[in-house]
Each structure stands twice: as structure tokens, then as C-alpha cells.
Amino acid sequence: MKENTRQRLIDATYEEVYSHGYQGAALADILANAGVHKGSMYHFFPNKKEMALSAIKEKIAQRFATRYQAIKESDGDYLKQLFVMLRDGNIRDFKRGCPLANLVQEMSNIDEDFDRTLKVIYAQFRKVFKSIYDEAVRAGEMRECDTRQLALFSVALLEGAILSAKASGDSRDYFDSVEMLISYIESYKHG
Amino acid sequence: MKENTRQRLIDATYEEVYSHGYQGAALADILANAGVHKGSMYHFFPNKKEMALSAIKEKIAQRFATRYQAIKESDGDYLKQLFVMLRDGNIRDFKRGCPLANLVQEMSNIDEDFDRTLKVIYAQFRKVFKSIYDEAVRAGEMRECDTRQLALFSVALLEGAILSAKASGDSRDYFDSVEMLISYIESYKHG
DNA sequence: ATACGATTTGACCAAATAGTCAAGAGGGTA
DNA sequence: TACCCTCTTGACTATTTGGTCAAATCGTAT
Numbered sequence: 001m002k003e004n005t006r007q008r009l010i011d012a013t014y015e016e017v018y019s020h021g022y023q024g025a026a027l028a029d030i031l032a033n034a035g036v037h038k039g040s041m042y043h044f045f046p047n048k049k050e051m052a053l054s055a056i057k058e059k060i061a062q063r064f065a066t067r068y069q070a071i072k073e074s075d076g077d078y079l080k081q082l083f084v085m086l087r088d089g090n091i092r093d094f095k096r097g098c099p100l101a102n103l104v105q106e107m108s109n110i111d112e113d114f115d116r117t118l119k120v121i122y123a124q125f126r127k128v129f130k131s132i133y134d135e136a137v138r139a140g141e142m143r144e145c146d147t148r149q150l151a152l153f154s155v156a157l158l159e160g161a162i163l164s165a166k167a168s169g170d171s172r173d174y175f176d177s178v179e180m181l182i183s184y185i186e187s188y189k190h191g
Numbered sequence: 192m193k194e195n196t197r198q199r200l201i202d203a204t205y206e207e208v209y210s211h212g213y214q215g216a217a218l219a220d221i222l223a224n225a226g227v228h229k230g231s232m233y234h235f236f237p238n239k240k241e242m243a244l245s246a247i248k249e250k251i252a253q254r255f256a257t258r259y260q261a262i263k264e265s266d267g268d269y270l271k272q273l274f275v276m277l278r279d280g281n282i283r284d285f286k287r288g289c290p291l292a293n294l295v296q297e298m299s300n301i302d303e304d305f306d307r308t309l310k311v312i313y314a315q316f317r318k319v320f321k322s323i324y325d326e327a328v329r330a331g332e333m334r335e336c337d338t339r340q341l342a343l344f345s346v347a348l349l350e351g352a353i354l355s356a357k358a359s360g361d362s363r364d365y366f367d368s369v370e371m372l373i374s375y376i377e378s379y380k381h382g
Numbered sequence: 383a384t385a386c387g388a389t390t391t392g393a394c395c396a397a398a399t400a401g402t403c404a405a406g407a408g409g410g411t412a
Numbered sequence: 413t414a415c416c417c418t419c420t421t422g423a424c425t426a427t428t429t430g431g432t433c434a435a436a437t438c439g440t441a442t
Contacts (some may be wrong), residue, residue: 005389021297023214027430039433040390048430095300104358105296107210109286115360122358149367154349156368157344163354164347167295168297168307176340177347184375196419218400230403231420239400 006044008034013055018099021106022052022114030190053117060099061121067091068128078136079185086158086178089171100125101159126151142188150188157181197235199225202248209290212297213243213305217348244308252312258282259319269327270376277349277369280362288357291316292350317342333379343381348372 012034014026027048031038045051071081084093096179099122107114129151136142161177202227207216218239222229236242262272276282287293291312298305320342327333352368 020301021212023212023235024297024301026428028428038392038431039392042431042433043389097296097300100358101354104354105288105293106215108357108360109288110211110215118358119360122355142216149371152355152364153323153348153368153371155353156364157348158351159354160347160349160351163295163350164313164343165291166299167291169299169310173343173347177344180340180344217398219398226387227422230422233401233403234419 005034005036007042009036009041009044009051010058012054013051014034014059014099017052017055018096018102021102022049023106025052049111049113053113056099056103056117056121061124064100064121064125064128068125068132072128072131072135076139077141078132078139079141079189082132082136083182083185086182087175089175092162092171092174094162094165094171094174098159098162101163126155129154140190142185143190145188150185154185156180194355196225196227196231200227200232200235200242201246201249203227204242205223205250205290208243208246209287211294212293213240214297216243224334238300240304244304247308247312252315255291255312255316255319259316259323263319263322263326266324268378269323269330270332273323273327274373276375277373278366280366283353283356283362283365285356285362286364289350289353292353317346320345331381333376334381336379341376345372345376 009030012030013025016030016033017101025048027038027041030051031041034041041051045054067085070086071078074081079128100118103114104118104122120161130147133142133145133147133150137144137147157177157180161174161181164177165171165174200221203221204216207221207224211217211337216239218229221242222232225232232242236245258276262269262276265272266365267293291309294305295309295313299309300306321338324333324336324338324341328335328338348368349372352372354363356365
């Protein structure tokens with residue numbers, strides 16, 4: 001039962017924070033959705049902030065890692081797989097945007113602990129992209145280039161594309177942006 | 192005195208919301224910074240939300256409009272001017288990020304009134320970019336292309352670049368991203 | 383069965399929050 | 413001077429917030 005309760009809290013916290021931001025996340029709602037009482041929550045976490053940080057670390061980091069790590073660790077067609085993933089609208093929630101970007105925008109300049117935590121996750125995110133490009137270069141799918149820069153550019157555009165769709169309320173803005181990114185990356189293909 | 196008070200409230204609200212987000216903006220702090228008493232504020236605005244929406248409209252919209260409008264309405268070297276602006280780090284606050292993006296991320300999926308207001312500003316933003324590219328095409332600075340798409344791509348990357356710098360705490364991420372965008376746009380130059 | 387640490391319960395608290403309001407100050411006009 | 417409308421003052425309220433705590437319960441090992 002112990003791990004169950006803790007996990008329900010993590011899940012509910014992640015959802016609440018994703019939907020309303022950290023500052024807008026009401027502890028009462030988290031508890032109601034998790035079906036956990038207040039005192040019980042304070043048995044597992046010292047306060048709201050630590051619980052939110054745990055939820056972020058465990059949910060977002062893991063999500064990014066598994067999603068892109070799979071591509072990196074496959075045995076070929078790295079770029080093709082990356083493009084499939086970028087084009088997949090089903091893994092995105094355009095209404096709510098990017099969980100990581102939302103939190104960076106809201107919290108990075110407000111709270112040091114959030115800042116530290118988000119820095120790590122964001123760096124991981126970029127690193128995974130770089131790794132995929134490194135593999136692609138090694139496999140001869142694209143020519144030698146500054147993969148770190150390309151990863152930065154890709155992540156920036158990806159985040160901007162998600163933001164555009166959220167701002168306009170039109171998911172086509174995401175797909176159009178991503179399509180342009182893909183054709184840009186394709187210009188790095190062998191040739 | 193009347194307009195003075197109102198303007199101080201708008202300015203202080205904008206700063207507070209920019210720094211802490213709307214949900215984290217404390218009315219008490221806004222009032223203290225503006226040097227205005229509570230009842231006085233409620234004479235000018237019906238509530239906190241309307242005051243914030245007014246601040247957003249008046250400050251952000253105007254800011255974007257004037258900043259980019261000037262380029263659009265100049266008489267040549269459109270791309271060159273745009274690049275100068277993009278490269279200008281002095282007009283950016285990398286710690287706090289983009290005032291528009293911050294609010295979109297925080298509020299678009301939470302509150303309809305914010306959503307409507309931000310949609311308008313974001314559309315304006317993209318439209319100004321498109322207009323600059325249209326002028327550049329007309330002036331023969333770049334070849335015919337889908338300027339709407341190019342504007343979308345540019346704005347997405349710009350917002351992503353600002354986010355990257357905020358997330359990593361390193362403004363070079365912004366400059367590097369923007370440099371890549373510029374060289375991409377230059378590939379549209381006549382030839 | 384008993385004991386004991388890990389969990390759960392829900393009432394309670396202090397602080398902060400946005401918003402209200404009645405009284406008054408100020409300045410212009412008749 | 414008297415009037416009136418705009419604006420200001422600051423005390424007050426209702427509500428929500430995150431957080432505390434002591435007592436009850438559960439689960440398991442002895």
C-alpha cells in the first residue's frame with residue numbers, strides 16, 4: 001500500500017502541475033485526485049514543493065529518457081525514427097503544451113530548486129538529441145557536423161513549435177514547423 | 192493624477208506578472224510597487240485579472256508592434272535590420288524569458304480570457320514577421336517563398352531560443368540558435 | 383496474541399489572498 | 413461659499429492556502 005499511495009501522489013501531482021502550473025496547483029485538488037489525505041501526504045513528502053520536484057524528476061525525466069532513448073539505442077534508421085517521433089501528434093498535448101517548457105517558463109527565474117532540477121532535465125533532453133545525431137553521423141546517415149548545435153536548434157524549434165500550437169490553438173502550426181525542421185535536417189543528409 | 196495612477200498600476204502589474212507569472216503575482220506587491228492603495232486600484236479596474244489583461248495588452252502588444260513595426264515600415268534592408276534585431280541581446284531578458292511565451296504557457300489552457308488575449312498578440316507577432324518577409328521579397332532581397340510559413344518557423348525558433356537560454360542559464364544558447372536561424376533564412380536570399 | 387513501526391485520518395491553525403466599503407480629500411464650477 | 417464628481421484612504425471580510433498534529437489503524441515479525 002505504501003508505494004501505491006506515494007505513486008498516486010506523484011501521478012496526481014504531475015497532472016495537476018502540468019495542467020495548472022506549480023503556483024496554480026492546489027494541494028487540495030492533488031489530494032482529492034489521488035484519494036489521499038493530507039497527513040498521509042506529509043508522511044511521504046516534507047512539503048508541496050518537494051513533492052512537485054519529485055513528480056517532475058520521476059515523470060518528465062523518465063518520459064523524455066525512454067521516448068528518445070529508444071531511438072538512440074536502436075540499430076539504425078536513426079533519422080527516420082526521429083522524424084516519425086517528431087511527426088507523431090498523438091504523443092503531444094497541444095492544449096497543455098510541453099510539461100518541461102511550461103515549468104521552465106514559470107519557475108526557473110523564481111525558485112532555485114526548480115531551476116536546478118529543470119536545468120538537469122533540459123540538459124538531458126538536449127543530450128539525447130545530440131546522441132541521436134551522433135549515431136546518425138556514425139551510421140553514415142548524415143554528414144559530419146556540429147551535432148551539439150543541431151541538437152540545440154532542434155530542441156529550440158520543437159519547443160517553439162509546441163508553444164505556437166498552444167498559442168494559436170491550431171495543431172497545424174506544430175506540424176508545419178516540424179516539417180520545416182525535418183527538411184532542414186535532411187539537408188545534412190549525405191551529399 | 193488620474194492617468195498617472197493608472198499608468199503606475201499598469202507598469203507595476205506588467206513587471207510583477209512578468210517576474211512571477213499571473214498566478215504568482217501578488218496584488219499587495221503590485222500596489223506597493225505602484226505606490227497605490229487598494230481601493231484606488233479598484234476604482235480603475237474591476238479586479239486583478241482585468242488589470243493584468245490590460246497590462247498585457249498595453250505593454251506587450253505595443254512593445255512587439257513598435258519593435259518590429261519599425262523594420263517593416265523602413266525603406267529597405269529589411270532582412271539586415273531583422274538580423275540586427277535578432278542578434279541584439281540587449282533587448283532580451285534571458286532570466287525572465289519572453290513575456291508573451293511565459294503567459295501563453297501559464298495561462299492559455301487555464302483561462303479563456305487570457306487565451307483570447309494572448310491569441311491576438313501572438314497572431315500579431317507572427318503577422319509582423321510575415322510582413323517583414325513580404326517586404327523583403329518585394330524588394331528583391333529574397334526569393335519568392337511561403338512567407339507565412341517562414342514567419343511561423345522564425346517565431347517558433349525565436350521563442351524556443353529564448354526558452355533554451357532561460358532553461359540552461361546560458362545566453363549563448365540564444366545567440367547560437369539565432370545564428371542558425373539567420374543562416375537558414377539567408378538560404379532564401381536571391382540565388 | 384502482542385508489540386511496534388509504518389501509515390492513515392481529519393480536525394485544526396496561521397498566513398496570505400483577492401475583494402469590499404464607508405468615509406474623506408481634492409479640485410473645479412456655479 | 414457650496415456643490416459635485418473623481419479619486420484616495422485604509423480598515424475590514426471571507427475564503428483559500430499550505431502545513432501541523434495527536435490519535436487511530438494497519439501490517440508484520442516475534
